[in-house]
Amino acid sequence: MPDLRPQILLIILSLLLLGITFWTGSDLLTKHLLALSYRTIDKLQADQMTQVIFMMSFTVLDTQIEQDKTLTKVNINIGNSLLKSVEMEFPKSNFDEVAIAKTFGLYPQVKKIKNNQPLTVNIPVVLKAIKAEIKQEKKLTFVEVITANKSLIKLNFLFPTTEINMIESMTTQVLNLQSEDVKKLVRYQMRR
Template sequence: MRRLRSLYPLKSLGLEFWLPLPILAIAFWSGGAAIADKILQRSYYVTTPIQANAQVQEQPTKVILSIGVEIKYHQGFSKVKVKTANSALKKLEFEFPFTEVSQIEVALSRELGLSLEQIQKTVHYQVDFR
């Protein structure tokens, strides 16, 4: 009976609730540490390398209405006028230092970002022999 009277102050302080809390805290801490160690020890293999310095230049889509090429053989250059349907660029003009048709088409495909087939479908040539 005396023991029960001696434990009565512990019950009044709520130690029945507070004594298991440190044990639960230690259990959660050790369990969390074990899970964190397991996750951090995994090795992750990258199949494709990441390019950090690559800049993506997005060009607006160009709708080409017509391409007119004026070849000046004796002067050794070609003038190219391109009409587009874009609101920002209506006309583009190029001057190339060669008169070969194949070279002109390759240079136009590079400048406009189109394939050779698309260039050949829309290009019109005018030859000046003066």
């Protein structure tokens, strides 16, 4: 029987040399690739929210103020427009009416919002999301605009349509947005 020890030793040495070569080469290649700077054309901007200037004229129908230990919650019902209600939250204070006027950008000209008072507002609004609940039977869509503003929490709209293209168009017009922004922000829910 022939002696296989030199052949086995040759195979082991060649595998060992191949492994060391591969290890050294991959280490050099990795260091070279990590040293390169990568420039990206499009950057992910996940922390940016859409900001708009909300401009609308409406009449205040009713103002409901609820206070708990730390917060004052305000719900304002509105008439004569697509905007139906506005929800706000403030730290608890004795000057709720002034805080409401400041949120609408009306202070110091208006210090207290009264019922049946016509208002024209221009408010900077940072949008988080838009929820559109489509009611097929009634041919209406309730649109809830959730904001990231400090005190203005929600804007609630009522659109007299159930067609998605019309809902997006009306939302674009009411909020003074680009249609691409509306498509990114809006989420639909169908109700029968």
